[in-house]
Each structure stands twice: as structure tokens, then as C-alpha cells.
Amino acid sequence: HGIPFWNHRNGRKSIIINVPSTYPASELNGILISGFVAPDLKKAVYPSSLVNELKRLNYHIDVNSEKAHQSMELFIDDLNRTLDARIETYRYLWDKEDWNLFMLVFTGTDRLEHFLWKAYEDKTHPYHNTFLRYFNTIDEAIGEIAWRIRPEDSLIVLSDHGFERMKKTIYINYYLRKTGFLKLKKTPDTSYDDIDEETRAFALEPNRIYLNTATKYPRGSIKEKDREAVICDLIDAFNALEVEGEKVINQVYRKEEIYKGPLLDRAPDLVLTSNTGFDLKARLQAETLTETTIFTGKHTRNDAFLIVKSPDACYVPENPSVFDVFGILESLG
Numbered sequence: 001h002g003i004p005f006w007n008h009r010n011g012r013k014s015i016i017i018n019v020p021s022t023y024p025a026s027e028l029n030g031i032l033i034s035g036f037v038a039p040d041l042k043k044a045v046y047p048s049s050l051v052n053e054l055k056r057l058n059y060h061i062d063v064n065s066e067k068a069h070q071s072m073e074l075f076i077d078d079l080n081r082t083l084d085a086r087i088e089t090y091r092y093l094w095d096k097e098d099w100n101l102f103m104l105v106f107t108g109t110d111r112l113e114h115f116l117w118k119a120y121e122d123k124t125h126p127y128h129n130t131f132l133r134y135f136n137t138i139d140e141a142i143g144e145i146a147w148r149i150r151p152e153d154s155l156i157v158l159s160d161h162g163f164e165r166m167k168k169t170i171y172i173n174y175y176l177r178k179t180g181f182l183k184l185k186k187t188p189d190t191s192y193d194d195i196d197e198e199t200r201a202f203a204l205e206p207n208r209i210y211l212n213t214a215t216k217y218p219r220g221s222i223k224e225k226d227r228e229a230v231i232c233d234l235i236d237a238f239n240a241l242e243v244e245g246e247k248v249i250n251q252v253y254r255k256e257e258i259y260k261g262p263l264l265d266r267a268p269d270l271v272l273t274s275n276t277g278f279d280l281k282a283r284l285q286a287e288t289l290t291e292t293t294i295f296t297g298k299h300t301r302n303d304a305f306l307i308v309k310s311p312d313a314c315y316v317p318e319n320p321s322v323f324d325v326f327g328i329l330e331s332l333g
Contacts, residue, residue: 005329006030012100015093018061018086019105031093035105036062057092058085063108068115069294075115076130083108083134087141094148104145106138113163117297121165146309154310154332158325162303166295167277170241170248171286172203179237184284192284197221200230201269203282208268209234216265227269234270243278243290250275273301 006014006028014030016022023038025046033054038044038061045051060082068075083106090104112134113120119127142157149155176182183196195202197219199212211230214220222230231254241248251273259267274280279298306320306328314331317324 004028005326006101006103008330013098014101015097015099015103016101017090017093017104018107019103020107030099030101031097033059033089034061036107038062053092054089057089059089060085063111065111065115072115072127076127079108079112079134080137083137087137090141090145106141109135109138113297114295115297117163117165119296152311154308154312154314156309156328156332157305157307159304160322162300163297164300164303165277166279166293166298168243169279169281169291169293169295170243170274171283171289171291172207172209172272172280173282173284174286174289175237175241176201176203178289181234181237195219201234202284204268205280205282207272207274207280209270209272211269231269238270238272246278247275248278248280249273276300 004016004022006016011029014028014032016028016030016032018033018035020036022032023034024043025032025034025038027046031050032046033050034044041051041054041059041061044061045054058081060078063075063078063082065075067078086104086106086108090102093099094102112131116125116127116131119125119131122128125131146155173182177184181199181201183198185194185196192202195212198221199219200222201209201211203209210216211222211227212220213222213224213227215224235252238249238252239247249272253271253273255264255267255269255271258271272280277298279295306316306325308314308316308328310332312332314328316328320328
């Protein structure tokens with residue numbers, strides 16, 4: 001794990017709300033309310049003395065997405081309640097606490113787009129206006145924050161990915177099984193412990209392909225001298241993957257193309273990107289190549305955004321990547 005950027009703030013006080021993967025909440029100079037995947041507030045809040053106040057504000061860590069499978073009305077109601085409490089919590093802490101860094105993450109937009117992207121695209125959809133109203137509430141909250149900051153403050157607004165219409169879920173491990181790269185000792189109730197010694201490659205999410213090499217895995221079958229040949233075979237297989245006449249894979253990257261540093265040997269051997277609408281999943285137990293699910297929207301590496309407003313000199317590249325964000329934070333002090 002990397003060190004959170006707020007730990008680099010030279011002792012200045014930070015308030016961090018709903019950042020994913022920060023559970024359990026760690027000690028810092030300030031306040032931390034963990035986001036996804038925290039199960040409840042008990043270990044998700046630092047200092048723990050804030051828990052009762054959050055309960056008073058009816059704060060929820062995340063939307064209960066299972067409700068979308070029961071009733072879309074229940075899901076939307078939970079979305080709105082969670083967002084309202086998130087906004088009230090930010091206002092409470094913004095006004096009550098002294099701070100130097102304030103970070104707030106809205107995750108409800110992700111949940112909404114997964115289940116109701118079709119409603120966004122289709123103006124006749126019964127939840128089209130509901131979708132737009134939710135984003136309007138987000139826009140108003142961001143506008144409120146922009147209005148609250150002082151002239152000497154900096155404001156960064158960004159997303160971690162974009163969204164697009166979902167066509168099909170594609171199960172990569174199923175494809176590897178059918179093309180002879182992956183062999184399991186038993187199916188369908190299986191785990192990665194059941195990968196057979198004859199396996200040449202397997203997939204982990206998101207979109208990562210690992211060779212079953214003898215140097216890395218106890219039951220690895222691939223010798224170093226054969227690695228390049230297997231990679232070439234895999235690239236050919238992924239480039240040949242089509243569903244209903246459409247190519248599924250947009251690009252196959254070797255690890256050396258996108259990773260660097262002393263831990264390169266731990267990186268996946270290949271990384272896949274998909275063409276529009278195809279959602280790649282590992283799911284070792286899958287019994288079909290494709291599936292149409294309740295989701296109508298999926299993540300995309302395109303259409304993420306980064307907006308920086310600062311009185312200080314701050315260079316933002318014309319085509320920024322995720323690697324540029326930390327440099328921007330550092331330049332803003």
C-alpha cells in the first residue's frame with residue numbers, strides 16, 4: 001500500500017470523507033471517515049468519538065446496491081438519502097472544524113450509472129429525470145463548495161473513471177479455458193487453489209492476465225524460455241475474441257509497456273482493454289462466455305476529468321493521466 005497523500009501534509013489538519021479503501025480508519029491529524037468497502041461505522045471513523053454525531057446525521061458509508069435487485073424505487077430512495085446525509089456531514093465538518101485539507105468523495109454517481117445508465121441515454125425512460133436530478137444535486141454541492149472557498153484556497157474536482165453503455169459482460173477465464181490456456185481440477189465450485197498444473201494463464205480482475213510460471217507459482221508449468229511464446233499465443237487469442245461479430249479486446253499490453261520499478265516482477269504479464277460496451281470479468285466459475293446483467297453502465301478509462309482552480313502556479317497537462325494528480329497536489333503544497 002502507498003502512503004496516503006494527506007500524510008505528506010507536514011502536520012496540517014485534514015478532513016477526509018468517503019475515500020474508498022481507507023478502512024479501517026487510521027490515525028491522522030484530523031478526521032477520516034472511510035468509504036467503500038467499510039462494512040459499518042465502528043472501525044471506519046477516526047476519531048471514534050465522531051461516530052455518534054454521524055449516526056445523528058443518518059450518515060451511511062455507501063448505498064445498498066442489493067436494493068436495485070429488489071426494487072429500483074428502493075434503490076433510488078437509498079441513493080438520495082445517502083447523498084443528503086453525505087452533504088450534511090460535509091457541511092457540519094466544514095463549519096465546525098479547523099482544517100487545511102478537505103477531501104470529499106461522492107460514490108453514489110457510480111452506483112447510479114451502473115444501474116441506470118440506460119435511463120440517462122433514453123429521454124423516455126421512466127427514471128431519466130430522476131437520473132438528471134441526482135446529478136443536479138451533486139452539481140449544486142460542488143458549486144456550494146466552490147462558493148465557500150476563500151480566494152487563497154485551491155480547488156480540485158476530478159473523477160477516477162468515465163462511464164459508458166454496457167453491452168455484455170465477458171468472462172475472461174471462461175475464454176482461457178475454452179482456448180486451452182486454463183485448466184481447472186474441478187468445476188463449477190472452484191477457486192484459484194484448483195488451478196491445474198497444466199494451466200498456462202489465468203485472469204484476475206480488473207483485466208489482468210498472469211502466466212503460470214514455474215518461478216512464481218508452486219504449480220507453475222511455464223519455463224522462462226517458453227514465456228515469450230505463450231505471451232504471443234495469448235495476444236493472438238485475445239485479438240481473435242469476437243462476440244456477435246464485434247471485436248471484444250481493444251488492446252493487449254505487455255507489463256513492460258505500462259509498469260516500471262522494483263516490483264515489476266509482481267505485475268500482471270498482460271493487461272487488457274476492451275472495446276466500447278464490453279465489461280471484462282475474471283469469474284473463475286463462469287459457465288458461459290457472455291452474460292447480460294442488471295447493469296446498463298460500465299467503467300471506461302476515457303471521459304474521466306480533472307479540474308484545478310488555484311491562485312498558485314500549477315501546471316496541468318493538456319492530456320493529464322492519473323500519474324499527474326499527485327504532482328499537482330505536491331505543487332499546491
